[in-house]
Amino acid sequence: MSDTVDNRKQAEIDYPSAIGEAGRAWLRSKPFGNTPRESARLLIDFGYVLQLLDLRGGMSLCELGCGPGWMTRFAARHGLHAEGYDISPEMIAIAREVAAEEGLDVSFEAADMEQLDLGRRFDACLLYDALHHSPRADLVFATAHRALKPGGRLLLAEPNWKHRFQGRDAAGDYGVTELGYSPRRLKKLLRQAGFTEIRRFHNTRKRLFSNSPADVAAHVAEPLVYRFLAPFWTQIWLRARAS
Amino acid sequence: MPPDERKQAEIDYPRAIGEEGRAWLRSKPFRSTPDETARLLLDFAHVVQLLELQPGVTFCELGCGPGWISRLATRQGVQCEGYDIAPEMIEIAREVAADEGLDVRYEVGDMEQLDLGRRFDTCLLYDALHHSPRADLVLASAHAALKPGGRLLLAEPNWVHRFGGRHASGDYGVTELGYTPRRLKRLLREQGFTGTERFHPVRRGLPGNAPRDVAKHLTGPFVHRALAPVMTQIWLRARAVA
Numbered sequence: 001m002s003d004t005v006d007n008r009k010q011a012e013i014d015y016p017s018a019i020g021e022a023g024r025a026w027l028r029s030k031p032f033g034n035t036p037r038e039s040a041r042l043l044i045d046f047g048y049v050l051q052l053l054d055l056r057g058g059m060s061l062c063e064l065g066c067g068p069g070w071m072t073r074f075a076a077r078h079g080l081h082a083e084g085y086d087i088s089p090e091m092i093a094i095a096r097e098v099a100a101e102e103g104l105d106v107s108f109e110a111a112d113m114e115q116l117d118l119g120r121r122f123d124a125c126l127l128y129d130a131l132h133h134s135p136r137a138d139l140v141f142a143t144a145h146r147a148l149k150p151g152g153r154l155l156l157a158e159p160n161w162k163h164r165f166q167g168r169d170a171a172g173d174y175g176v177t178e179l180g181y182s183p184r185r186l187k188k189l190l191r192q193a194g195f196t197e198i199r200r201f202h203n204t205r206k207r208l209f210s211n212s213p214a215d216v217a218a219h220v221a222e223p224l225v226y227r228f229l230a231p232f233w234t235q236i237w238l239r240a241r242a243s
Numbered sequence: 244m245p246p247d248e249r250k251q252a253e254i255d256y257p258r259a260i261g262e263e264g265r266a267w268l269r270s271k272p273f274r275s276t277p278d279e280t281a282r283l284l285l286d287f288a289h290v291v292q293l294l295e296l297q298p299g300v301t302f303c304e305l306g307c308g309p310g311w312i313s314r315l316a317t318r319q320g321v322q323c324e325g326y327d328i329a330p331e332m333i334e335i336a337r338e339v340a341a342d343e344g345l346d347v348r349y350e351v352g353d354m355e356q357l358d359l360g361r362r363f364d365t366c367l368l369y370d371a372l373h374h375s376p377r378a379d380l381v382l383a384s385a386h387a388a389l390k391p392g393g394r395l396l397l398a399e400p401n402w403v404h405r406f407g408g409r410h411a412s413g414d415y416g417v418t419e420l421g422y423t424p425r426r427l428k429r430l431l432r433e434q435g436f437t438g439t440e441r442f443h444p445v446r447r448g449l450p451g452n453a454p455r456d457v458a459k460h461l462t463g464p465f466v467h468r469a470l471a472p473v474m475t476q477i478w479l480r481a482r483a484v485a
Contacts, residue, residue: 029318029320032315032318032319032320033297033319033320034297035297036291036292036294036296036297037292039291039297039319040291043284043285043288043291044284044285044288046284047282047284047288048448048449050281050284051277051278051281052448052449054277055277056276057274074273077273077274078274078280079270079273079274101344102343102344103342199451199452199453200451200452201449201451202449202452202460203449204450204460205447205449207289207292208289208292208293208443208444208445208478209443209445209464210442211440211443212440216468219443219464220464222464223450223460223461223463223464224461227457227460
């Protein structure tokens with residue numbers, strides 16, 4: 001069992017070395033330098049992170065499973081005290097390098113989000129595209145709860161359960177864990193970990209619609225389509241408050 | 244107001260707004276309220292999508308102010324130039340770009356008279372046009388900047404800004420107008436642009452599952468489209484004719 005756990009975690013640790021030079025270049029430039037659609041999607045997501053966690057200068061934020069730490073760096077730019085944690089030392093090395101180049105005061109540390117104890121000192125905690133790398137969401141939520149001050153807020157943005165199948169490429173190539181949780185399961189786990197006021201948000205609003213007939217139809221239908229197809233189509237965004 | 248006086252007010256603006264105002268110019272789009280910073284970042288993301296900004300594309304911004312959009316576009320891998328009439332704005336833009344180690348060219352230039360020699364793939368006028376009563380001259384500059392087939396994107400407040408902007412006009416003497424989409428489309432045609440498309444900005448927070456949120460989400464598209472002339476920004480994209 002512990003062998004399996006070690007293997008699983010080792011794959012996450014090795015991921016940045018496994019993806020090659022082009023992959024690492026993307027980790028560095030993230031969210032920029034990709035296709036207009038992908039770069040825009042990430043920037044828009046960060047905008048919603050700001051709004052949903054109500055992030056303002058002077059607040060503290062920790063990001064668990066921060067990868068190369070671009071959201072943590074954006075939060076620091078926004079005037080927050082920001083800390084990013086990732087299990088992969090190589091990810092943390094990239095995050096620190098880029099932060100230094102940009103002259104930002106951010107702290108990045110290598111740590112396992114299933115075990116970390118940050119001592120209930122943050123106003124906000126972010127899990128963005130991170131949870132599905134662990135089969136132990138319960139442990140990750142416990143870590144988030146331990147990181148937050150009483151009343152602090154957690155936001156998590158995750159792929160839907162279709163990712164179990166879509167993520168198989170990465171899982172096959174690099175041995176990393178790629179799961180997909182259902183909103184119902186996540187809500188249950190959040191409650192069990194001591195979170196309240198759990199709210200789900202629908203992450204639509206990815207592009208602007210024009211006045212062409214097809215765009216008008218897409219615009220009007222979008223809320224219905226997204227709400228009905230959410231389980232397979234959209235990311236799951238959940239916000240909760242630590243008791 | 245005579246052109247000289249009108250333009251002088253724009254030139255003096257960064258000095259007139261005080262230390263706090265200038266700090267905001269430097270930190271833009273960050274360090275404002277969550278809603279405001281999110282709005283600006285979302286707007287930038289829509290600029291990226293609508294002008295298809297990706298590495299290798301050339302981009303110029305007219306009336307760039309402190310140049311935050313050009314800096315983010317540079318990070319996106321785009322080759323950027325920003326122009327503004329206020330030397331002090333350009334100074335701020337250059338300083339911040341240098342601090343961030345970014346290679347952006349900023350120059351002082353009057354967007355009513357600029358001739359950039361038809362060398363850009365894309366041109367942006369973001370919240371800039373309403374500082375000039377001569378939209379025709381500004382759009383001529385945009386056309387003169389773009390390669391044949393290049394794309395212009397403009398994002399402007401709606402005509403309510405004629406009234407909403409009185410504050411800044413009164414305090415600093417700057418020009419704050421509001422154009423209607425119809426007028427802008429006509430001016431674009433007259434200046435040699437075709438294929439003008441209008442886009443509807445929907446940039447509010449994400450809707451939740453509370454009954455009120457569901458109702459707002461479902462009615463949003465209708466409300467925004469119906470009230471666009473007074474409620475939302477005007478986003479127009481057009482192509483420069485050969």
